[in-house]
Amino acid sequence: KNQVEQSPQSLIILEGKNCTLQCNYTVSPFSNLRWYKQDTGRGPVSLTIMTFSENTKSNGRYTATLDADTKQSSLHITASQLSDSASYICVVSPNSGGGADGLTFGKGTHLIIQP
Amino acid sequence: EPEVTQTPSHQVTQMGQEVILRCVPISNHLYFYWYRQILGQKVEFLVSFYNNEISEKSEIFDDQFSVERPDGSNFTLKIRSTKLEDSAMYFCASSVHGPESGELFFGEGSRLTVL
Numbered sequence: 470k471n472q473v474e475q476s477p478q479s480l481i482i483l484e485g486k487n488c489t490l491q492c493n494y495t496v497s498p499f500s501n502l503r504w505y506k507q508d509t510g511r512g513p514v515s516l517t518i519m520t521f522s523e524n525t526k527s528n529g530r531y532t533a534t535l536d537a538d539t540k541q542s543s544l545h546i547t548a549s550q551l552s553d554s555a556s557y558i559c560v561v562s563p564n565s566g567g568g569a570d571g572l573t574f575g576k577g578t579h580l581i582i583q584p
Numbered sequence: 585e586p587e588v589t590q591t592p593s594h595q596v597t598q599m600g601q602e603v604i605l606r607c608v609p610i611s612n613h614l615y616f617y618w619y620r621q622i623l624g625q626k627v628e629f630l631v632s633f634y635n636n637e638i639s640e641k642s643e644i645f646d647d648q649f650s651v652e653r654p655d656g657s658n659f660t661l662k663i664r665s666t667k668l669e670d671s672a673m674y675f676c677a678s679s680v681h682g683p684e685s686g687e688l689f690f691g692e693g694s695r696l697t698v699l
Contacts, residue, residue, distance in 0.1 A: 500684055512588075512675050512690035513627065558627065562684050568640045569617055569632040569683035576626045 471496040473561050473575035481581045486549055490578045492542040492559030500564035504533050504544050507556045507577065516544070516557075521564075546580075554582045586610045588691035590676050596697045597666055605661045605694045607676030615686065616659045617677040618651065620644070621693075627675070632683060633659065666698045 476491045494502070501520045505513035517526045517533040519542070525534045530547045546553055556577040563571045589608045597603050609616050618630040631641040631651055638651065650662045659678075663670055673693040679686035 503687075505690075510673075510693070510695070512677075512692045514690070515687050518687055564684070569615075570629050570640045570642055572629065572683060574627045 471561070471563060471571070471573045473559055473573045475557075475559050475575040475578050477578060478576070479579040479581070481583060482549055484549055484551055484582050484584050488546050488549060488580065490544045490546075490557050490580070492544070492561075492575055494540050494542070494559070494561045494573070496561040496563050496573055497540075498564040499537060499540075500562045502533075502535055502542050503560040503562070504531070504542075505558040505560060507558055509555070513558055549582045551582050551584060554580060556580070588676055588678055588689050590674075590691035590694050592694055593692065594695045594697070596699065599668060599698055600665050603663045603666055603670075603696060605663075605674050605676075605696070607659045607661070607691055608657050609659055609676065609678030610689055611657070613678035613680050613689070615639075615679045615682060616653070617679075617683070617688065618661045619675045619677060619690075620672040621675065622672045630661070630674075634682075663696075666696075668698050671696055671698045 473494045503518045504516040507513040519535045521537045532545045535542045556579050558577040559575040561573045591606045616633040621627045629642045631645045632639045648664045652660050675693045676691045677688045679688050
């Protein structure tokens, strides 16, 4: 069964610090991996989407990396801001025609930025 | 910037009542989806819709659920006889391309509380 595991489950850091969130997946064959930011009570917003051939992708202070061999991805946040407080969700799409039902969502990492 | 809009933002209903959640996808998008997220849990796929018909549905999407695109802009989710366990955030999403490769844009969600 395809799975996406994210760690840590929650994280508290001080404003201005950097942090890295992890995503391990078992989805195979693999098409792409996405990171979403979900503010409390709001819908997920796309940060990055990477195909299997991409190693890294940046979106402002967010940098996602992907190692398709070890089936791991990370999301690095630089110089954190209070507005970065949110859940960060890793979503993996298989390359097997599974459609929307094949998209595998992680449980997310709940990040809290303290002033 | 175009966005997916959902109404209502919050609905409280009695068990057994019918509920209709409404969504206006981004205008040039072709694929539409409903997801739900029970409090504290991960996002779950319900149904996808393309070319005026359901293209996929999950095990959650049983006979109590239905979707409709009554006109060129609205996309609705109906729950015929709500149960306590239907309490969740319901997210509508849309994409230009199919779910395997297309970026999904989510609405802000409709919070359903069943009493």
